Structures are given as C-alpha cells and as structure tokens.
Amino acid sequence: MVDMVQTQGLTRRFGARTAVDGVSMTVPDQAVYGFLGRNGAGKTTTLKMLLGLIRPSAGTARIGGVDVARDRIAAARKIGALLEAHGFYGNLTGRENLDVSRRLLGLPVSEIDRVLGVVEMRADGGRRVGGYSLGMRQRLGLARAMLGAPSVLVLDEPTNGLDPDGIAEMRRFLRDPPDRTGATVLLSSHLLSEIEQIATHVGVIHQGRLVLEGELAALKAAEAPVLHLRVDDPERAATVLRRWDLSLSKDEVGGEGGLAARLSPGQTHDQVAAEINRALVEQGIGVFAIGARERSLEGLYRQVTENAHPLSEAA
Numbered sequence: 001m002v003d004m005v006q007t008q009g010l011t012r013r014f015g016a017r018t019a020v021d022g023v024s025m026t027v028p029d030q031a032v033y034g035f036l037g038r039n040g041a042g043k044t045t046t047l048k049m050l051l052g053l054i055r056p057s058a059g060t061a062r063i064g065g066v067d068v069a070r071d072r073i074a075a076a077r078k079i080g081a082l083l084e085a086h087g088f089y090g091n092l093t094g095r096e097n098l099d100v101s102r103r104l105l106g107l108p109v110s111e112i113d114r115v116l117g118v119v120e121m122r123a124d125g126g127r128r129v130g131g132y133s134l135g136m137r138q139r140l141g142l143a144r145a146m147l148g149a150p151s152v153l154v155l156d157e158p159t160n161g162l163d164p165d166g167i168a169e170m171r172r173f174l175r176d177p178p179d180r181t182g183a184t185v186l187l188s189s190h191l192l193s194e195i196e197q198i199a200t201h202v203g204v205i206h207q208g209r210l211v212l213e214g215e216l217a218a219l220k221a222a223e224a225p226v227l228h229l230r231v232d233d234p235e236r237a238a239t240v241l242r243r244w245d246l247s248l249s250k251d252e253v254g255g256e257g258g259l260a261a262r263l264s265p266g267q268t269h270d271q272v273a274a275e276i277n278r279a280l281v282e283q284g285i286g287v288f289a290i291g292a293r294e295r296s297l298e299g300l301y302r303q304v305t306e307n308a309h310p311l312s313e314a315a
C-alpha cells in the first residue's frame, strides 16, 4: 500500500533560522495523523511544503507517491487543505463561497451539496458567511477542503480558537473521516488531548525535528509504565526507592507529597508497587496512594520533547 504522505529529509531555512530540520515523516493510507508540536515548532511550514506553497531548502515530499517539487499540480489534486486564514467572502453565502472554489477546480455543482452534507451544513449553506460563528466557518473550511474528494486532507490547527461546543463538533467530523470521505487526514495541533482523542497515528515535531512518530496505540503500549505515589515524606521515600531501577520525579498532580516513578523495561507495576509499598511502610513512611498511571500521549510527548533529540539517535 502506498503511504499517502511521505517526506525525506524535508528542510526549510528562513535566513539563518532552520524552521524545519530534516523531517522524514510517513502518513499511512486512511490514517488520522496528528502532527503535534508547540507554537513555532515547524508544523505550518511543513504543511505548506506538502501543499507546494513554499519550497523546501532540502529534501522531498510525496503525496500519494507524487513528488511535490516535480509535479506540483498532480500532487495538489490529491490534497484538500484547511489553513488558518480562511479567505471566505463574508458577503457571499456558504454555498456561493464553495462555488468559487468548485469552479476553479472544475467540479460538478453536485459537489457543493455533497460536502455541505458531510459537515452537516446544508441548512446553513444559504446564509451569508459574515453571519457565521467561527465554528461554522471552520466547518465550511473543512467542506471546502473536501471538494473533489481529495485522498489527503491537510488541516492546520482545525480547532484553534473554537469554543468547547465547536471543538466537540469538529472532533466529530475529524474522528471518522475515512468513513465519511475515504480520505487520509493530516492535522496539526498543539493540543495533546485533541490529538489523543482523534488520531490513529502521531508525529511530534520539536524545534523543527521529528522526534517521535508512529501508531498511537503502539507507542502508548511501548511506553514504560509510571507508578504514581503520594507519601508523607517524599524525600525519605525517594532514598528508599533508590533500591529499584526507577527514574523518579516529583509529581504534585494528585496533591502534595507526590512522586512519579518510571519503571524500567521488564518490570511489572503490580510487583514493583507491592515491593515498594512494603519497603516504605517498613521505614515508617506513610503511603497515601500508590498506583499505575494510565499511559498517555502527554507522557510520551514529555519524554521526547524534554530529551529534545530524535529518538532514532537515542535508540
């Protein structure tokens, strides 16, 4: 099966600044790929290179097997995009705005109803966009990206600025697009929880470099489990815990006296938790809570962005 998006060493410099640094990413067919990174990490620049809107300083990008630099038009035909600036005409209706794009793309009129239906906006299509909420504009943007049923949808921060209802709606449309549209989705976000709820695959970009990539479930399963403890004397507890091969950190999420202990490969948390609990109690340390912390994208993200070097080099 052809990977829908594939880049090799994709790099973009702006003067002395390297915004995107040797990114090799792979988005499998039918994936909902969450492209994560904090503001300024290089997400938008990467997406613009995929769309052929800016040229890479080095490296290549392929969309459905087509090299963007060699055949920009053929690659562009395979992609629909929702970027941050919408560029809708406020005095035209939703339908009329879509019609502008439809004509440019040379598509039949029936496409408008189809895409409005996908984002459940047929009833509002006749209203002026100037009167739309931000959430509705965003959905119209998604509808426009779907014109012509491209095989890849590229969405830059699609939930940015939306209220909780708008976010929930957008999530509903993004979670199952392969079912709705047959498209592979690549969406960027700086919100871990958003990506965790929507994505099947993730890529994390940090300071221009791709520091983690893979299927979300597999990445989570491979993450070392973390035990969370809350005790009355965390300093003495930390000394006791040195007997085990754990990496310890402070964790005040559940209240004061919290410790997070990351297990090493091969350790099972039930066994370690029982041993630790016994040792702490023997030392007269009060244990308020001890248990496994659910594996999360946040844990993975922190690991790779704090280390700040690509996993491939760390491995």
Ligand SMILES: Nc1ncnc2c1ncn2[C@@H]1O[C@H](COP(=O)(O)OP(=O)(O)OP(=O)(O)O)[C@@H](O)[C@H]1O
Pocket: 014, 017, 018, 019, 037, 038, 039, 040, 041, 042, 043, 044, 045, 046, 190
């Ligand atoms: N046209 C440009 N000229 C100079 N520097 C730029 C240009 N575009 C982006 N940059 C720089 O490249 C880096 C990456 O920017 P980019 O917009 O790709 O980040 P991002 O991850 O999309 O962040 P955000 O979520 O804030 O959009 C930033 O440091 C930014 O200042």
